[in-house]
Amino acid sequence: MTSQNLLELTDLEVVVGRGTSEENKILGKLSLKIKPGDFICLLGGNGAGKSTLLNVLAGAIQPTSGKILHAGKDISKESEVKRSSYIARVFQDPKLGTAPRMTVAENLLLAAKRGQKRGLKLRRLKENIPAFKEALEKVNPDLAGKLDLPVDQLSGGQRQALSFVMATYNKPELLLLDEHTAALDPRSSRKLMEATDEQIRAKKITAVMITHHMEDALKYGNRLLVLDHGQISHDYQGQAKQDLTLQDLAALFD
């Protein structure tokens, strides 16, 4: 039987320091169904477990118990490397996600190879340049003129925009955004957030985005999850999400 859900998390638990006085349940019996095309904003106070949830989805952390199904197949034990062929991630730190000594074009070539079958020869770098420029233009036009620049010479905002272009270059089945605009100045942050929304809609990417901005959580996505002490306390979808106000959300964090 095929599953309608892209991912199905059932009774996921992440416990650290088991059997010691430091034992801490970071995620507790968390269940979640992610449907294809969902753009989920994930809100929650510091330490609520948001990054841990993204780590479990990416395969960077193995759940202590519970199950993760991908299109109906159990991937609970599947490695992060294997999952990276269909799950892409952008971190908060602009230094993660790109190879600093390689040029913008070389980084994009790596991204273009992601998820492709081994042995499949990719055309040479030069032949990909027009496509790379086009992808950069859509997210950060300044970058389109910097294809030959080593990435460590880019600004934080440019580097983060490149990380985003790389993560979405080959449409991933799931995109994880871990506060990917939080380290940028207000203008760069706003521009990357708008480009993110445009690209997710245009490419119909399924995404989970951690944000601390209630305004962004209201404005973007079709679904809003609130995480509290390792559990989903609220799951607003469709009209219920559209009807939410800043006051409603603020009241949850009082």
Ligand SMILES: Nc1ncnc2c1ncn2[C@@H]1O[C@H](COP(=O)(O)OP(=O)(O)OP(=O)(O)O)[C@@H](O)[C@H]1O
């Ligand atoms: N490896 C670990 N060992 C022990 N405790 C951990 C570990 N990883 C996370 N924690 C704890 O689990 C809780 C949840 O952490 P997590 O980073 O997932 O929260 P978060 O919601 O992303 O927080 P923030 O908004 O501050 O980034 C925190 O109390 C954290 O200290």
